[in-house]
Each structure stands twice: as C-alpha cells, then as structure tokens.
Amino acid sequence: MENIKTALYNLHQKQGAKFVPFAGYEMPIQYSDGIIEEHKFTRSQAGIFDVSHMGQLFIKDREKLVENLEKIFPIDLQNILLNQSKYSFLMNQEAGIHDDLIITKVKGGFNIILNAACKNQDFEVIKKLLNNRYEMILHTELSLIAIQGPEAVNIIEKTIKGPSSLKFMNGNLFKYLDTDIYITRSGYTGEDGFEISIQNEKVEVFVQKLIDNGAKMIGLGARDTLRLEAGLCLYGHDINIKTTPVEANLKWAISKKRLISGGFPGHERVNSQIESGTKKIRVGITPENRIIAREKTKIYNEENKVIGEITSGTFGPSVQKPIAMGYVDSEFSNIDIKIFLEVRGKKYPAKVCKLPFYKKSYVKGAK
Amino acid sequence: MSEVKFSKEHEWIKMDGDTATIGITKHATEMLGDIVFVELPKKGSSVVKDGNAGVVESTKAASDIYTPVSGEIIENNQSIVDDPSMINADPENKAWFFKLKTKDKSEMDSLMNKEEYDKFAKESGN
Numbered sequence: 217m218e219n220i221k222t223a224l225y226n227l228h229q230k231q232g233a234k235f236v237p238f239a240g241y242e243m244p245i246q247y248s249d250g251i252i253e254e255h256k257f258t259r260s261q262a263g264i265f266d267v268s269h270m271g272q273l274f275i276k277d278r279e280k281l282v283e284n285l286e287k288i289f290p291i292d293l294q295n296i297l298l299n300q301s302k303y304s305f306l307m308n309q310e311a312g313i314h315d316d317l318i319i320t321k322v323k324g325g326f327n328i329i330l331n332a333a334c335k336n337q338d339f340e341v342i343k344k345l346l347n348n349r350y351e352m353i354l355h356t357e358l359s360l361i362a363i364q365g366p367e368a369v370n371i372i373e374k375t376i377k378g379p380s381s382l383k384f385m386n387g388n389l390f391k392y393l394d395t396d397i398y399i400t401r402s403g404y405t406g407e408d409g410f411e412i413s414i415q416n417e418k419v420e421v422f423v424q425k426l427i428d429n430g431a432k433m434i435g436l437g438a439r440d441t442l443r444l445e446a447g448l449c450l451y452g453h454d455i456n457i458k459t460t461p462v463e464a465n466l467k468w469a470i471s472k473k474r475l476i477s478g479g480f481p482g483h484e485r486v487n488s489q490i491e492s493g494t495k496k497i498r499v500g501i502t503p504e505n506r507i508i509a510r511e512k513t514k515i516y517n518e519e520n521k522v523i524g525e526i527t528s529g530t531f532g533p534s535v536q537k538p539i540a541m542g543y544v545d546s547e548f549s550n551i552d553i554k555i556f557l558e559v560r561g562k563k564y565p566a567k568v569c570k571l572p573f574y575k576k577s578y579v580k581g582a583k
Numbered sequence: 584m585s586e587v588k589f590s591k592e593h594e595w596i597k598m599d600g601d602t603a604t605i606g607i608t609k610h611a612t613e614m615l616g617d618i619v620f621v622e623l624p625k626k627g628s629s630v631v632k633d634g635n636a637g638v639v640e641s642t643k644a645a646s647d648i649y650t651p652v653s654g655e656i657i658e659n660n661q662s663i664v665d666d667p668s669m670i671n672a673d674p675e676n677k678a679w680f681f682k683l684k685t686k687d688k689s690e691m692d693s694l695m696n697k698e699e700y701d702k703f704a705k706e707s708g709n
Binding site for chain 1: 616617619620638640642643644645668671
C-alpha cells in the first residue's frame, strides 16, 4: 500500500525535505538544514511541524457522553472547562497503554488527538467502549500543524489575530479568512507553542505565511530530539501496550478524583501500582561518556546484572550531551544511581537523572 | 599528487608511499545526517581490509566504519573526536579518520576511482 501524503507534501518538497515512511505516511525526517540546526532553531526561534498524520477524532455530545467517556479515560471530565485540554491515555484492562492522547472539551463534544500509528485501532476501541452510541468522526479533511518555540506566539499572532491570549493546554476558535480554525496552546517539544487544526485546502497558504513571518519547517528527526530533551514519551518506544502509566512515571496525568471513583479500564492495576509501587519504572539517563545509548540498549547495575533497557536515546543538541530514557528495576530508580549501558559490546558508566533534560517553558496560568 | 580511491562502504582512501589516509565521503555524510560522535581505531592496532575500524553516530543512527585496506594504524584524527561536526563540514579533507601503514598495496586495485564512485553513489541511492 502506498504511503499517504499530507496536504503539505508539495511544500515539504519545496523546502528540501528528505522523506521517510512513518505510520503509513510519507513524512519529512529533515530539511536541508539538518536535525541539529532545526532543533536549535526551534529552541531559539520557531519551528513548524506537520503533524497531520496524527488522528483528529471528534465525538459529538449527546446524553451521558461525559459519564461514558469517564468509563474510558482516567481524567475528570465532569469538571473540565470548555476549551480546556488534558493529557490522558487509552488503556486496556491491565492498564497497558493503547495510546497516549490529548482530549479537549469543545463546543458540541470532545476533540481527541491520537498518535498516527494508533488512530484507527483507537477509533475501534473507543467506539466499542461507547457501545457505538455516539457520532464519531476521524477527520481526514483537516490538517494539523504545530508551531513551537519562543517566537511562536509572535509569529502566530502576526498570521492570525487572537491566539496569544491562550494559556497552556487551552484552545479556541479563531477567524481565519472565511472560516474558523481551532487552535490550542500546546505541543510536544518543551517549548511554548500552538497546534492548529485547519482545512487541507487552506493549510499550505497558512504555513507559507508562518514561514514568511519567520518560522521554519522542522522534520520528525528534530521533533524526536526536542521531545526527548523535554522528557516526553514517544508512543511505541517509551510507552506501549505492555507499560502502564504508573510504570511510565506518568501518574500525574491520572486524576486523583478518578483514582477514587474508578470505572475506567485498568483502574485496579493503576491503584495497586500507586499503592505498592511498580517492579520497573521509566527514568532519565545520562551517559558519562560521549556515547549514544539507543533503544534496546541493556542497562546493568554495578554487579553486572541486567536491570533494564533503554527506550529512547539520542544526542541532545541543546543540552550538548547524550541523553536517554529507559525502564529500570524500581530499586535502581533513584537520582544519581550509577548504572552501566552496554553499547557495541562495551559497558559505559551512566547515571539515573531527573527529567526533563531541558527545562520546559510553557505559558501557564488558568484562563 | 596520488589518486584518491573509494570503497563501496563510502570511504575514501589516499595513498602517499606506504601510508594511506582514510575518511568517509561527502555522500556518506549526507546519508548519515549530523554526526555527533565518532570512535576511531587505536594507534598501533591492526585492521584488516573490509574489517571494522570505528563507528560514527549521527542524530539518526550508528554506523560502522570499515577500512578499505589492511594495515597498522599510525595516527587517528583526534580533532574529529573532539568536534564531530567537522565531519559534516569537511569530510574529504580536514576530517580524515585515520592513517595506516599498508601491508598490501594490491588491495587498492579493487577500489573505485572518483568517476566510478560517483556513479555508484548515485545509483545505489543509499
């Protein structure tokens, strides 16, 4: 089957993109500047990311939708505000993560942003859990663009009036030409920024305006180094169907109220893991040498016993050193514990460290 | 000025008497992307034609470096270890990897000249 091209494919080509197949899409891994320059440009100016491969699911409100969604997601949807976004998970009965996602309450229902590789399966899982009682639309006529970095707010405000008033994890509709487009203040790079959901036929002109106003296109390569510096998980690598939110050190995303009320898949396991701890847990790791410990690198303790495995590893262009995340036996998860990473047959010293590697700069505060 | 030859693993090699200087081609650096780490063979170690002689890591992946000829390593380029971005900037000149004293110059015969390599690189597309 041929890979799907996003509505920005021609623009990517014009910008010198190198393409790779990703989750059934033909996506830019980098442009002519290369990953390190693109990464640094995002941290110092503003980068544009085509994330149109991600799923944009709308579930239309009708009776008891909130109650029924709370039977799926471990967040407090009774008290979510209009246009507020929350990070959450779709879990199975054992609290294994089907997908991580962003859910936003909008007028007339909920928007859920899903990972590209998971979206079709998520759709079926959610539909089944909702007993097929609600209208669900997985939009294909909409593109999704992120603009990230310290200049993102100025550049977007020059392009479209209004979004600078948004706070982190909040959204709204904004007038653009003859239509309204939905923009949230969010992203996955550790920078301030916005995600823009816009009709396919309008996206190229819109992105060109962002470029004219000073932003640059950034590929998946730099998206990966940016999110890893920010300590954020990549589905299919740092989290998957065999890891739980507690093991992934993401229990902050589970509502305290919902831990008590329960009713979502995996509730019992999540509760027992929070109470008595987990066997393994996700941690940040910094190698002491200039070596890169990539996914599947084995982690050893000082007694030469395997205690875990790396799930993401790269060279962090902003922190200027190798960085990694992985799972270790919980007894080795304290900050500064000395561990060893086996790279190309040799064991290199490393330390468990705090996440993120790079300080996040979100524009917070209640709306 | 001696001729520069090229291997199918995208290394270049320049002979000067018995001494071969070896590095990776511009085409190789373009495929690898930004290089952030390099490991070179130790001075005094012996390497065998087509055998492993170091590693480069880019932001994307790790790749082995092979030596196109056999010999004893007489020098390695510490400046690229300290600043791996030099390899992207000037791969076929300043950013040489190592020098070795060759054992058998006839090993050079199977390597490609510039024209053959350019054609090979273009056709292999990888």
